[in-house]
Amino acid sequence: MQKLLRMTHQREVILDEIKKSTTHPTADELYERIKKKLPRISLATVYRNLEIMSESGLINKLEISGRQKRFDWDLEQHDHIYCVQCHRVDNIDLADKKDVTLPPEQNRGYMVSGCRVEFYGICPKCSNASIKKKKGERKKMACKSKCGSKELSEKQREVLEALAKCKDACGSKDIAAATSLEPKQVSCQITALKKKGLVESPVRCKYTITGDGKNALS
Amino acid sequence: MQKLLRMTHQREVILDEIKKSTTHPTADELYERIKKKLPRISLATVYRNLEIMSESGLINKLEISGRQKRFDWDLEQHDHIYCVQCHRVDNIDLADKKDVTLPPEQNRGYMVSGCRVEFYGICPKCSNASIKKKKGERKKMACKSKCGSKELSEKQREVLEALAKCKDACGSKDIAAATSLEPKQVSCQITALKKKGLVESPVRCKYTITGDGKNALS
DNA sequence: AAGTAGTTGATAATTATTACTGTGTCAAGC
DNA sequence: GCTTGACACAGTAATAATTATCAACTACTT
Numbered sequence: 305m306q307k308l309l310r311m312t313h314q315r316e317v318i319l320d321e322i323k324k325s326t327t328h329p330t331a332d333e334l335y336e337r338i339k340k341k342l343p344r345i346s347l348a349t350v351y352r353n354l355e356i357m358s359e360s361g362l363i364n365k366l367e368i369s370g371r372q373k374r375f376d377w378d379l380e381q382h383d384h385i386y387c388v389q390c391h392r393v394d395n396i397d398l399a400d401k402k403d404v405t406l407p408p409e410q411n412r413g414y415m416v417s418g419c420r421v422e423f424y425g426i427c428p429k430c431s432n433a434s435i436k437k438k439k440g441e442r443k444k445m446a447c448k449s450k451c452g453s454k455e456l457s458e459k460q461r462e463v464l465e466a467l468a469k470c471k472d473a474c475g476s477k478d479i480a481a482a483t484s485l486e487p488k489q490v491s492c493q494i495t496a497l498k499k500k501g502l503v504e505s506p507v508r509c510k511y512t513i514t515g516d517g518k519n520a521l522s
Numbered sequence: 523m524q525k526l527l528r529m530t531h532q533r534e535v536i537l538d539e540i541k542k543s544t545t546h547p548t549a550d551e552l553y554e555r556i557k558k559k560l561p562r563i564s565l566a567t568v569y570r571n572l573e574i575m576s577e578s579g580l581i582n583k584l585e586i587s588g589r590q591k592r593f594d595w596d597l598e599q600h601d602h603i604y605c606v607q608c609h610r611v612d613n614i615d616l617a618d619k620k621d622v623t624l625p626p627e628q629n630r631g632y633m634v635s636g637c638r639v640e641f642y643g644i645c646p647k648c649s650n651a652s653i654k655k656k657k658g659e660r661k662k663m664a665c666k667s668k669c670g671s672k673e674l675s676e677k678q679r680e681v682l683e684a685l686a687k688c689k690d691a692c693g694s695k696d697i698a699a700a701t702s703l704e705p706k707q708v709s710c711q712i713t714a715l716k717k718k719g720l721v722e723s724p725v726r727c728k729y730t731i732t733g734d735g736k737n738a739l740s
Numbered sequence: 741a742a743g744t745a746g747t748t749g750a751t752a753a754t755t756a757t758t759a760c761t762g763t764g765t766c767a768a769g770c
Numbered sequence: 771g772c773t774t775g776a777c778a779c780a781g782t783a784a785t786a787a788t789t790a791t792c793a794a795c796t797a798c799t800t
Contacts (some may be wrong), residue, residue: 310766310777332756346780351757353778367642369585371788372756385624385632396631406641412612413646414603423624424585424637428631468524477743491744496791500623528746528797550787564749569788589756589786636762 309360317341318353319377322363328374328384328393367420368393383420387427396423462501463493464521467513475510527578535559537595538573541582546592546602546611584637586611601638605645614641682720685731 309315312352321337322329329337335350354375358365368384368442370391398421406416422493466479479490494511497503527533540547540557547555553568572593576583584592586602588609601616616639624634720735 312765313776314779330756344780346782348758348781349779354690355758365642367587368618369638371589383635385630387632388635391736394632396624396628396630397630398622398624404616404639405721406614406616410614410616411641412614412641414605414612414641414643415649416641416643417606420587420642421622421639422585422627422635423632423634424633425629425634426640431633444709475744491746493792495746502785530747530796532748548787562749566750566789567748573789615742 315353328376328377385423389425389430411501460493533571541595546594548590603641605646629700
């Protein structure tokens with residue numbers, strides 16, 4: 305039953321990289337770092353070995369908020385604090401935790417095997433970043449955004465360029481006239497552009513290009 | 523800033539379906555149920571509206587272990603218990619929780635906005651199921667498995683069929699001879715089949731088909 | 741009644757992860 | 771020293787869950 309683990313060079317490097325990290329890296333964060341040492345390693349190898357090593361108890365796979373799995377060299381049971389903005393995860397040491405137990409009449413028939421406590425909030429890096437942003441300091445987001453600024457579609461670019469030429473806010477009909485698009489289609493594109501933050505609406509049904517929008521064009 | 527929400531029929535039905543559920547459904551569970559009432563609804567609409575409604579505070583999006591997001595009509599802050607086998611999530615009422623606070627010197631500079639407590643274990647349904655399984659009662663898994671028994675590939679089926687014809691355990695060379703495959707390829711396929719539990723190795727380098735393996739062929 | 745913001749269904753795209761495949765490497769046994 | 775079989779690897783395809791895009795539609799507001 306016990307599977308024997310061969311300590312290959314790749315595994316050594318992966319394990320080493322986890323042990324070095326103070327945070328709890330995701331598979332692709334690790335992959336990026338490992339690639340510098342082993343440029344030919346495959347992402348699949350990283351995933352495979354993280355899975356294997358956590359199964360055999362060399363490392364810990366965290367069950368934590370967020371989409372990506374995270375790994376930890378610290379095998380002791382401990383708890384975490386999670387940044388809702390950049391999704392980083394830090395350790396916490398919770399002395400009070402011994403009090404958190406589930407009264408037997410509350411367990412709903414579950415065979416309880418453990419308990420996780422997870423605080424959440426905004427990490428210092430992110431709160432600094434948002435202060436800077438308010439000051440008008442334009443800065444590339446330090447953290448991966450869930451839905452990054454995507455490429456503009458053909459039509460979106462057309463609408464945005466037309467808006468860039470207007471001095472004042474203008475309605476979608478004006479834009480339709482300035483482009484080859486139907487008024488109806490313009491409204492669709494504006495919705496998308498607003499969502500991306502490239503366009504805003506100072507008054508109902510009038511639109512202007514934002515600073516971000518101008519940057520997106522150049 | 524405040525976006526106005528139009529109460530469409532689709533939204534009403536989605537909301538209604540969440541309110542009716544005692545558990546914490548995932549988007550696609552909801553979609554399956556809603557399709558019965560609105561057969562033409564799109565999965566995207568369900569996802570879109572769950573997101574919108576949770577943003578505007580009509581429902582709650584749970585941050586919980588597991589790959590899929592889950593939604594809850596109960597806006598009160600409460601905690602959960604999670605089945606590591608079938609991933610169902612139940613509510614718990616944790617009176618002791620007030621004790622769990624993060625000492626300020628522990629917060630690592632985070633602006634803490636809340637705390638989740640999550641117990642985990644095996645739910646009653648799953649522990650019953652595994653007892654039945656031990657008795658030899660073959661039964662379709664009640665719960666979605668993370669990596670369900672996949673279709674057999676062409677080569678895997680070939681290997682498995684060859685194995686089914688052997689009375690005793692046989693080596694990969696025997697199998698290679700019985701099929702059109704190279705010995706090297708056979709070993710790859712056997713590894714995959716073993717992982718699926720369709721083949722086992724009573725002695726080193728000898729293989730037999732398992733009960734599951736026979737079922738997989740029929 | 742007209743115009744427009746918001747909404748929908750269908751589908752494409754994306755993200756994170758896992759599976760497959762052919763080849764390579766290692767250790768044990770002949 | 772050669773063979774055998776187990777384990778690993780890189781590269782790539784496939785999958786699952788979610789999100790984005792877009793043209794058509796709908797319900798408010800004026």
